[in-house]
Amino acid sequence: MNPQSTDEIESLSPDECFELLGQAAVGRLAVIVEDHPDIFPVNYVVDHGSIVFRTGTGTKFWNTMRHPCALEIDGFDAGTGKAWSVVARGQAHFIVDLREKAAADALHLDPWQPGSKSHYLRLTLDALTGRRFKATRPDIWNTPLWDARSELFH
Amino acid sequence: MNPQSTDEIESLSPDECFELLGQAAVGRLAVIVEDHPDIFPVNYVVDHGSIVFRTGTGTKFWNTMRHPCALEIDGFDAGTGKAWSVVARGQAHFIVDLREKAAADALHLDPWQPGSKSHYLRLTLDALTGRRFKATRPDIWNTPLWDARSELFH
Numbered sequence: 001m002n003p004q005s006t007d008e009i010e011s012l013s014p015d016e017c018f019e020l021l022g023q024a025a026v027g028r029l030a031v032i033v034e035d036h037p038d039i040f041p042v043n044y045v046v047d048h049g050s051i052v053f054r055t056g057t058g059t060k061f062w063n064t065m066r067h068p069c070a071l072e073i074d075g076f077d078a079g080t081g082k083a084w085s086v087v088a089r090g091q092a093h094f095i096v097d098l099r100e101k102a103a104a105d106a107l108h109l110d111p112w113q114p115g116s117k118s119h120y121l122r123l124t125l126d127a128l129t130g131r132r133f134k135a136t137r138p139d140i141w142n143t144p145l146w147d148a149r150s151e152l153f154h
Numbered sequence: 155m156n157p158q159s160t161d162e163i164e165s166l167s168p169d170e171c172f173e174l175l176g177q178a179a180v181g182r183l184a185v186i187v188e189d190h191p192d193i194f195p196v197n198y199v200v201d202h203g204s205i206v207f208r209t210g211t212g213t214k215f216w217n218t219m220r221h222p223c224a225l226e227i228d229g230f231d232a233g234t235g236k237a238w239s240v241v242a243r244g245q246a247h248f249i250v251d252l253r254e255k256a257a258a259d260a261l262h263l264d265p266w267q268p269g270s271k272s273h274y275l276r277l278t279l280d281a282l283t284g285r286r287f288k289a290t291r292p293d294i295w296n297t298p299l300w301d302a303r304s305e306l307f308h
Contacts, residue, residue, distance in 0.1 A: 028226055030184035030191035036222035037184035037191045041239055072182055072193035085195055 012130030017086045020130065022046050024073045029053070031060060032067040044071065044123075045107040051088060051123040052095070052104045064092045064121060071123060076135060086130035088123065095120035166284030171240045174284065176200050178227045183207070185214060186221040198225065198277075199261040205242055205277040206249070206258045218246045218275060225277060230289060240284035242277065249274035 012020070021027075029042045040060065044053040051071055055061045069092055074085040095101055101120050109120075166174070175181075183196045194214060198207040205225055209215045223246055228239040249255055255274050263274075 028182045028184075028193060028228075030182075030193045030224075032186060032191055036243055037186055037224045038243070039182060039184045039193065039224050039226035039241055041226075041228050041237075068190035070184075070191045070193050072195075074182075074195050083195075087193055089190055089192070 009131050009133045012084065012086065012132060014128050017088070017128045017130040018046065018049075020075070020084065020086050021051070021073060021088065024075070027051075027071045027073040029064070030070045030072070031063045032069075033060070033063045038063075042071070043109070045104060045109045047104060047107060047122075050090075050125060052107075052109060053121055053123070054109060055119050055121055061119060061121075065094060068126065069123065081135060082132050083135040084130060084132040086128070088125050089127040090123045090125040092121045092123045095122050163285050163287045166238065166240065166286060168282050171242070171282045171284040172200065172203075174229070174238065174240050175205070175227060175242065178229070181205075181225045181227040183218070184224045184226070185217045186223075187214070187217045192217075196225070197263070199258060199263045201258060201261060201276075204244075204279060206261075206263060207275055207277070208263060209273050209275055215273060215275075219248060222280065223277065235289060236286050237289040238284060238286040240282070242279050243281040243283075244277045244279040246275045246277045249276050 025045075026041055026043050028039050030037050030039045032038075038060065042053045042055070044051050046052075055064065068089060070087055070089045072085060072087045074083065076083045095104070100122075104120055179199075180195055180197050182193050184191050184193045186192075192214065196207045196209070198205050200206075209218065222243060224241055224243045226239060226241045228237065230237045249258070254276075258274055
């Protein structure tokens with residue numbers, strides 16, 4: 001570990017990580033497909049200390065359950081000038097219980113992209129880590145597409 | 155493949171994927187650490203058809219080169235109401251040539267977080283895929299932190 005990194009990169013507590021997970025709605029899920037990682041954005045809800053999301057029935061669906069996976073969220077706090085990143089690692093399980101699905105729906109787990117996303121998966125956590133660090137170049141967060149996205153709501 | 159997905163999710167051409175990669179500056183890199191995937195945000199530049207980024211010398215550094223990895227970027231275009239995601243998969247190689255490092259620096263590959271990021275890695279691509287789809291819930295892209303981030307620049 002580089003001493004400089006240790007000084008300047010702050011580890012987040014599990015409580016802070018959960019708070020940030022609860023504030024966001026879209027994360028990037030990394031799964032192992034054959035021998036390589038793949039990533040795709042998913043929307044999710046936090047439910048009873050685990051992460052619930054919906055998916056279709058493609059390759060990714062099966063690979064998500066076959067291997068451990070990881071969900072990452074990140075953001076930038078303009079007030080402090082600090083960026084942060086949270087990674088939740090664990091194993092995804094297929095939700096079959098209709099009451100569990102209804103509970104997830106009640107938390108507004110609506111799919112945010114088209115296509116059938118009829119399956120519900122629950123990521124039970126093996127590890128939850130987060131870090132916060134001063135963005136030495138905050139301008140790098142500013143991209144034309146992020147601008148476009150924010151303009152929609154301003 | 156779900157027929158509904160095929161209809162509503164548009165595949166991007168390699169040219170479109172490269173164009174989007176060139177417009178963004180921060181992506182999420184997924185690597186395999188032991189038997190599980192891990193993800194972390196990195197800033198990068200596109201150079202001669204490959205992706206160059208800097209890293210420290212921690213576990214992730216070594217794992218990035220030991221296994222294939224994947225870089226994902228995504229965004230939302232308010233003009234069309236469509237979200238998109240691009241994934242570049244490949245193998246990372248350590249850059250030792252000082253001229254190659256200088257070329258990456260000339261493309262403004264400055265680290266955006268503190269700590270020593272003295273190593274340069276080049277991700278040569280095995281696959282480049284992208285998709286664009288109507289965001290059925292554009293509001294989901296709107297989070298307090300994204301707002302905070304955008305306010306810094308408006």
